[in-house]
Protein backbone atom coordinates (compact mmCIF):
# COMPACT_ATOMS: atom_id res chain seq x y z
CA UNK A 174 0.00 0.00 0.00
CA UNK A 175 1.40 3.45 -0.96
CA UNK A 176 1.64 6.32 1.43
CA UNK A 177 -0.31 9.57 1.50
CA UNK A 178 1.83 12.71 1.28
CA UNK A 179 0.53 16.16 2.16
CA UNK A 180 2.63 19.08 0.94
CA UNK A 181 2.09 22.53 2.39
CA UNK A 182 2.42 25.24 -0.23
CA UNK A 183 4.04 28.52 0.73
CA UNK A 184 2.69 31.81 -0.64
CA UNK A 185 3.77 35.38 -0.25
CA UNK A 186 1.74 38.38 -1.40
CA UNK A 187 -0.69 36.01 -3.09
CA UNK A 188 2.02 34.33 -5.20
CA UNK A 189 3.32 30.79 -4.80
CA UNK A 190 6.93 30.55 -3.65
CA UNK A 191 9.00 28.42 -6.08
CA UNK A 192 9.75 25.98 -3.24
CA UNK A 193 6.04 25.03 -3.21
CA UNK A 194 6.58 23.47 -6.65
CA UNK A 195 9.80 21.79 -5.48
CA UNK A 196 7.79 20.12 -2.70
CA UNK A 197 5.57 18.52 -5.37
CA UNK A 198 8.63 16.92 -6.99
CA UNK A 199 9.79 15.67 -3.58
CA UNK A 200 6.31 14.26 -2.91
CA UNK A 201 6.23 12.54 -6.33
CA UNK A 202 9.52 10.78 -5.46
CA UNK A 203 7.73 9.04 -2.60
CA UNK A 204 5.50 7.28 -5.14
CA UNK A 205 2.55 7.97 -2.84
CA UNK A 206 -0.79 9.69 -3.24
CA UNK A 207 -0.20 13.45 -3.28
CA UNK A 208 -2.30 16.07 -1.53
CA UNK A 209 -1.42 19.75 -1.25
CA UNK A 210 -2.74 22.33 1.18
CA UNK A 211 -2.76 25.99 0.21
CA UNK A 212 -3.86 28.68 2.67
CA UNK A 213 -4.31 32.31 1.62
CA UNK A 214 -6.84 35.11 1.81
CA UNK A 215 -8.00 34.01 -1.66
CA UNK A 216 -6.49 30.59 -2.30
CA UNK A 217 -8.46 29.22 -5.26
CA UNK A 218 -6.24 30.68 -8.02
CA UNK A 219 -3.12 29.33 -6.30
CA UNK A 220 -4.87 25.98 -5.85
CA UNK A 221 -5.62 25.73 -9.59
CA UNK A 222 -1.97 26.48 -10.38
CA UNK A 223 -0.82 23.77 -7.97
CA UNK A 224 -3.32 21.31 -9.44
CA UNK A 225 -1.91 21.87 -12.94
CA UNK A 226 1.62 21.26 -11.62
CA UNK A 227 0.96 17.86 -10.05
CA UNK A 228 -0.42 18.91 -6.67
CA UNK A 229 -2.85 15.95 -6.61
CA UNK A 230 -5.81 16.69 -4.39
CA UNK A 231 -5.31 20.39 -3.69
CA UNK A 232 -7.03 21.50 -0.50
CA UNK A 233 -7.82 25.18 -0.86
CA UNK A 234 -8.55 27.24 2.25
CA UNK A 235 -9.39 30.94 1.96
CA UNK A 236 -9.88 33.46 4.77
CA UNK A 237 -8.69 37.08 5.33
CA UNK A 238 -6.72 35.91 8.40
CA UNK A 239 -4.61 33.65 6.15
CA UNK A 240 -3.26 36.56 4.12
CA UNK A 241 -0.05 36.64 6.15
CA UNK A 242 1.72 33.63 7.60
CA UNK A 243 0.61 33.14 11.20
CA UNK A 244 1.79 29.81 12.58
CA UNK A 245 -0.93 29.68 15.25
CA UNK A 246 -3.80 29.92 12.73
CA UNK A 247 -2.05 27.95 9.99
CA UNK A 248 -1.33 25.11 12.45
CA UNK A 249 -4.98 24.96 13.58
CA UNK A 250 -6.31 24.69 10.02
CA UNK A 251 -3.64 22.23 8.88
CA UNK A 252 -4.26 20.06 11.93
CA UNK A 253 -7.92 19.79 10.87
CA UNK A 254 -6.80 18.74 7.38
CA UNK A 255 -4.34 16.21 8.83
CA UNK A 256 -7.09 14.68 10.99
CA UNK A 257 -9.41 14.49 7.99
CA UNK A 258 -6.98 13.15 5.36
CA UNK A 259 -4.55 11.15 7.58
CA UNK A 260 -1.30 11.63 5.61
CA UNK A 261 1.73 9.45 6.49
CA UNK A 262 4.11 12.24 5.50
CA UNK A 263 3.71 16.03 5.66
CA UNK A 264 6.22 18.10 3.69
CA UNK A 265 6.88 21.82 4.11
CA UNK A 266 9.70 24.12 3.03
CA UNK A 267 12.84 24.53 5.16
CA UNK A 268 12.31 28.29 5.20
CA UNK A 269 11.80 30.71 8.06
CA UNK A 270 8.03 30.05 7.90
CA UNK A 271 8.13 26.32 7.14
CA UNK A 272 10.53 25.51 9.97
CA UNK A 273 8.30 27.21 12.52
CA UNK A 274 5.13 25.66 11.14
CA UNK A 275 6.19 22.05 10.64
CA UNK A 276 7.77 21.68 14.07
CA UNK A 277 4.59 23.11 15.63
CA UNK A 278 2.47 20.69 13.58
CA UNK A 279 4.63 17.71 14.57
CA UNK A 280 4.22 18.59 18.25
CA UNK A 281 0.44 19.14 18.03
CA UNK A 282 -0.10 15.95 16.03
CA UNK A 283 2.33 13.77 18.03
CA UNK A 284 4.40 13.11 14.90
CA UNK A 285 8.09 12.66 14.12
CA UNK A 286 9.99 15.73 12.88
CA UNK A 287 12.94 15.89 10.46
CA UNK A 288 14.30 19.29 9.41
CA UNK A 289 16.14 20.36 6.32
CA UNK A 290 15.90 17.09 4.40
CA UNK A 291 17.73 16.60 1.11
CA UNK A 292 16.30 13.22 -0.04
CA UNK A 293 13.50 10.84 0.77
CA UNK A 294 12.55 7.23 -0.01
CA UNK A 295 9.63 5.02 0.83
CA UNK A 296 9.23 1.28 1.21
CA UNK A 297 5.61 0.27 1.78
CA UNK A 298 4.34 2.82 4.27
CA UNK A 299 7.77 3.46 5.85
CA UNK A 300 9.37 6.78 4.98
CA UNK A 301 13.15 7.23 5.13
CA UNK A 302 14.68 10.64 4.85
CA UNK A 303 18.22 11.97 4.48
CA UNK A 304 19.39 15.12 6.21
CA UNK A 305 22.70 16.79 6.98
CA UNK A 306 23.66 16.91 10.64
CA UNK A 307 26.44 18.41 12.76
CA UNK A 308 26.76 21.38 10.42
CA UNK A 309 26.72 19.22 7.30
CA UNK A 310 29.67 17.07 8.41
CA UNK A 311 27.50 13.98 8.80
CA UNK A 312 24.65 12.79 6.58
CA UNK A 313 21.95 11.02 8.57
CA UNK A 314 19.29 8.61 7.28
CA UNK A 315 16.20 8.49 9.47
CA UNK A 316 13.29 6.08 9.12
CA UNK A 317 9.82 7.02 10.33
CA UNK A 318 8.12 4.92 12.97
CA UNK A 319 5.10 2.85 11.93
CA UNK A 320 1.86 4.55 12.89
CA UNK A 321 3.42 8.00 13.37
CA UNK A 322 2.99 10.78 10.85
CA UNK A 323 6.34 12.11 9.74
CA UNK A 324 6.75 15.88 9.31
CA UNK A 325 9.70 17.11 7.28
CA UNK A 326 10.99 20.41 5.95
CA UNK A 327 12.67 20.17 2.54
CA UNK A 328 15.70 22.29 1.82
CA UNK A 329 14.95 24.74 -1.04
CA UNK A 330 16.70 24.25 -4.39
CA UNK A 331 17.37 20.52 -3.85
CA UNK A 332 14.45 19.30 -5.97
CA UNK A 333 13.45 20.71 -9.37
CA UNK A 334 10.18 22.63 -9.59
CA UNK A 335 7.36 20.40 -10.81
CA UNK A 336 6.54 21.65 -14.30
CA UNK A 337 3.32 19.78 -15.00
CA UNK A 338 1.05 17.11 -13.60
CA UNK A 339 -2.47 16.36 -12.62
CA UNK A 340 -4.65 17.48 -9.76
CA UNK A 341 -8.06 18.66 -8.68
CA UNK A 342 -9.06 21.47 -6.36
CA UNK A 343 -11.14 20.74 -3.26
CA UNK A 344 -12.37 23.84 -1.44
CA UNK A 345 -12.25 23.27 2.33
CA UNK A 346 -14.34 25.29 4.75
CA UNK A 347 -14.02 25.66 8.50
CA UNK A 348 -15.82 27.27 11.37
CA UNK A 349 -14.78 30.94 11.65
CA UNK A 350 -13.55 30.43 15.24
CA UNK A 351 -10.66 28.36 13.86
CA UNK A 352 -9.28 31.42 12.08
CA UNK A 353 -9.11 33.46 15.28
CA UNK A 354 -5.70 34.29 16.62
CA UNK A 355 -4.23 35.87 19.73
CA UNK A 356 -2.16 38.04 17.42
CA UNK A 357 -3.12 40.25 14.52
CA UNK A 358 -0.62 40.78 11.73
CA UNK A 359 -1.22 44.23 10.32
CA UNK A 360 1.53 44.40 7.75
CA UNK A 361 4.64 42.57 6.58
CA UNK A 362 7.53 44.84 5.69
CA UNK A 363 10.41 43.43 3.63
CA UNK A 364 13.90 43.97 5.02
CA UNK A 365 15.67 46.85 3.38
CA UNK A 366 18.36 46.37 0.80
CA UNK A 367 17.54 42.81 -0.28
CA UNK A 368 15.71 42.53 -3.57
CA UNK A 369 16.35 38.81 -4.20
CA UNK A 370 15.50 36.31 -1.46
CA UNK A 371 18.49 34.18 -0.46
CA UNK A 372 16.33 31.05 -0.29
CA UNK A 373 15.14 31.51 -3.85
CA UNK A 374 18.23 32.98 -5.49
CA UNK A 375 20.00 30.94 -8.18
CA UNK A 376 23.07 33.14 -7.71
CA UNK A 377 24.36 34.60 -4.44
CA UNK A 378 27.14 37.11 -3.91
CA UNK A 379 28.58 36.53 -0.42
CA UNK A 380 30.77 39.20 1.12
CA UNK A 381 33.05 39.12 4.15
CA UNK A 382 35.40 41.22 6.23
CA UNK A 383 37.72 41.66 3.25
CA UNK A 384 35.37 44.46 2.15
CA UNK A 385 36.93 46.59 4.95
CA UNK A 386 33.89 48.76 5.76
CA UNK A 387 30.20 49.39 5.04
CA UNK A 388 31.11 52.22 2.67
CA UNK A 389 32.47 49.61 0.23
CA UNK A 390 29.44 47.30 0.22
CA UNK A 391 28.12 48.93 -2.94
CA UNK A 392 30.87 47.08 -4.79
CA UNK A 393 29.22 43.76 -3.89
CA UNK A 394 25.70 45.14 -4.43
CA UNK A 395 26.61 46.20 -7.98
CA UNK A 396 27.91 42.71 -8.77
CA UNK A 397 24.74 41.20 -7.26
CA UNK A 398 22.56 43.54 -9.34
CA UNK A 399 24.44 42.69 -12.54
CA UNK A 400 23.73 38.99 -11.89
CA UNK A 401 20.23 39.38 -10.43
CA UNK A 402 21.76 37.70 -7.37
CA UNK A 403 21.00 37.75 -3.65
CA UNK A 404 23.49 39.43 -1.33
CA UNK A 405 24.85 37.29 1.52
CA UNK A 406 27.29 38.11 4.28
CA UNK A 407 29.59 36.47 6.79
CA UNK A 408 28.80 36.90 10.46
CA UNK A 409 31.88 39.06 10.91
CA UNK A 410 30.32 41.92 8.96
CA UNK A 411 26.85 41.39 10.42
CA UNK A 412 28.30 41.58 13.94
CA UNK A 413 30.21 44.69 12.91
CA UNK A 414 26.85 46.28 12.02
CA UNK A 415 27.78 46.79 8.35
CA UNK A 416 24.76 44.84 7.03
CA UNK A 417 21.51 43.42 8.47
CA UNK A 418 21.31 39.94 9.99
CA UNK A 419 18.85 38.80 7.27
CA UNK A 420 21.88 38.53 4.95
CA UNK A 421 23.91 36.25 7.22
CA UNK A 422 24.78 32.79 5.91
CA UNK A 423 26.18 30.07 8.14
CA UNK A 424 25.65 28.15 11.32
CA UNK A 425 23.78 30.99 13.01
CA UNK A 426 22.36 32.43 9.80
CA UNK A 427 20.68 31.03 6.70
CA UNK A 428 21.50 27.81 4.86
CA UNK A 429 21.56 28.43 1.13
CA UNK A 430 21.89 26.16 -1.87
CA UNK A 431 22.20 28.29 -5.03
CA UNK A 432 23.58 27.22 -8.41
CA UNK A 433 26.42 29.73 -8.01
CA UNK A 434 27.90 31.27 -4.82
CA UNK A 435 30.58 33.96 -4.89
CA UNK A 436 32.58 34.03 -1.64
CA UNK A 437 34.32 37.41 -1.70
CA UNK A 438 36.74 38.42 1.05
CA UNK A 439 35.44 35.52 3.14
CA UNK A 440 38.08 33.35 4.82
CA UNK A 441 35.98 30.16 4.90
CA UNK A 442 35.48 29.50 8.62
CA UNK A 443 33.56 26.26 9.20
CA UNK A 444 30.62 28.23 10.63
CA UNK A 445 30.25 30.02 7.28
CA UNK A 446 30.85 26.91 5.16
CA UNK A 447 28.02 24.93 6.77
CA UNK A 448 25.58 27.49 5.39
CA UNK A 449 26.75 27.44 1.76
CA UNK A 450 28.94 24.42 1.03
CA UNK A 451 26.17 22.58 -0.86
CA UNK A 452 26.06 25.37 -3.50
CA UNK A 453 26.52 23.75 -6.92
CA UNK A 454 29.43 26.00 -7.97
CA UNK A 455 31.50 28.11 -5.60
CA UNK A 456 33.76 30.92 -6.78
CA UNK A 457 36.13 32.26 -4.12
CA UNK A 458 37.93 35.59 -4.38
CA UNK A 459 40.56 36.13 -1.70
CA UNK A 460 43.99 37.70 -1.58
CA UNK A 461 45.30 34.95 0.71
CA UNK A 462 46.06 31.88 -1.39
CA UNK A 463 45.94 29.70 1.76
CA UNK A 464 42.46 30.87 2.83
CA UNK A 465 40.36 27.79 3.77
CA UNK A 466 37.57 28.87 1.39
CA UNK A 467 39.72 27.65 -1.52
CA UNK A 468 39.49 24.07 -0.24
CA UNK A 469 35.79 23.93 -1.16
CA UNK A 470 35.80 26.34 -4.10
CA UNK A 471 35.09 25.13 -7.63
CA UNK A 472 37.03 28.14 -8.95
CA UNK A 473 39.44 30.32 -7.02
CA UNK A 474 40.75 33.78 -7.83
CA UNK A 475 43.71 34.89 -5.71
CA UNK A 476 43.83 38.66 -5.69
CA UNK A 477 42.48 41.95 -4.43
CA UNK A 478 38.69 42.05 -4.42
CA UNK A 479 38.77 45.81 -4.97
CA UNK A 480 40.23 45.15 -8.44
CA UNK A 481 38.49 41.87 -9.28
CA UNK A 482 34.90 42.62 -8.27
CA UNK A 483 34.48 45.81 -10.37
CA UNK A 484 36.12 44.06 -13.34
CA UNK A 485 33.73 41.09 -13.02
CA UNK A 486 30.76 43.44 -12.65
CA UNK A 487 31.65 45.21 -15.89
CA UNK A 488 32.05 41.87 -17.72
CA UNK A 489 28.70 40.55 -16.49
CA UNK A 490 26.96 43.84 -17.32
CA UNK A 491 28.38 43.71 -20.84
CA UNK A 492 26.87 40.22 -21.31
CA UNK A 493 23.51 40.98 -19.66
Ligand SMILES: Cc1cc2nc3c(=O)[nH]c(=O)nc-3n(C[C@H](O)[C@H](O)[C@H](O)COP(=O)(O)OP(=O)(O)OC[C@H]3O[C@@H](n4cnc5c(N)ncnc54)[C@H](O)[C@@H]3O)c2cc1C
Nearest residue numbers: 381382383407408409423424425426438439440445460478
Ligand atom coordinates in the same frame (compact mmCIF):
# COMPACT_ATOMS: atom_id res chain seq x y z
C1 LIG B 1 29.08 29.81 17.50
C2 LIG B 1 29.53 30.54 16.28
C3 LIG B 1 28.65 30.71 15.24
C4 LIG B 1 29.06 31.38 14.08
N1 LIG B 1 28.17 31.53 13.05
C5 LIG B 1 28.59 32.08 11.89
C6 LIG B 1 27.73 32.18 10.76
O1 LIG B 1 26.54 31.83 10.81
N2 LIG B 1 28.23 32.72 9.62
C7 LIG B 1 29.52 33.16 9.50
O2 LIG B 1 29.91 33.64 8.43
N3 LIG B 1 30.35 33.09 10.56
C8 LIG B 1 29.92 32.58 11.74
N4 LIG B 1 30.76 32.56 12.80
C9 LIG B 1 32.03 33.30 12.71
C10 LIG B 1 33.13 32.57 11.98
O3 LIG B 1 33.83 31.75 12.89
C11 LIG B 1 34.12 33.56 11.35
O4 LIG B 1 34.62 34.42 12.35
C12 LIG B 1 33.52 34.43 10.25
O5 LIG B 1 32.85 33.62 9.31
C13 LIG B 1 34.63 35.20 9.56
O6 LIG B 1 34.08 36.07 8.62
P1 LIG B 1 34.96 36.56 7.38
O7 LIG B 1 35.38 35.39 6.57
O8 LIG B 1 34.17 37.62 6.72
O9 LIG B 1 36.19 37.30 8.07
P2 LIG B 1 37.71 36.89 8.19
O10 LIG B 1 37.87 35.54 8.75
O11 LIG B 1 38.37 38.03 8.88
O12 LIG B 1 38.20 36.81 6.69
C14 LIG B 1 38.36 37.92 5.85
C15 LIG B 1 38.99 37.40 4.56
O13 LIG B 1 39.10 38.46 3.63
C16 LIG B 1 40.31 38.32 2.93
N5 LIG B 1 40.67 39.65 2.41
C17 LIG B 1 41.02 40.75 3.11
N6 LIG B 1 41.22 41.80 2.28
C18 LIG B 1 41.00 41.35 1.03
C19 LIG B 1 41.05 41.94 -0.26
N7 LIG B 1 41.36 43.24 -0.43
N8 LIG B 1 40.79 41.18 -1.34
C20 LIG B 1 40.46 39.85 -1.21
N9 LIG B 1 40.39 39.23 0.00
C21 LIG B 1 40.65 39.97 1.10
C22 LIG B 1 41.30 37.80 3.95
O14 LIG B 1 42.38 37.14 3.30
C23 LIG B 1 40.42 36.86 4.76
O15 LIG B 1 40.50 35.54 4.24
C24 LIG B 1 30.38 31.90 13.97
C25 LIG B 1 31.26 31.70 15.03
C26 LIG B 1 30.85 31.05 16.16
C27 LIG B 1 31.84 30.85 17.29
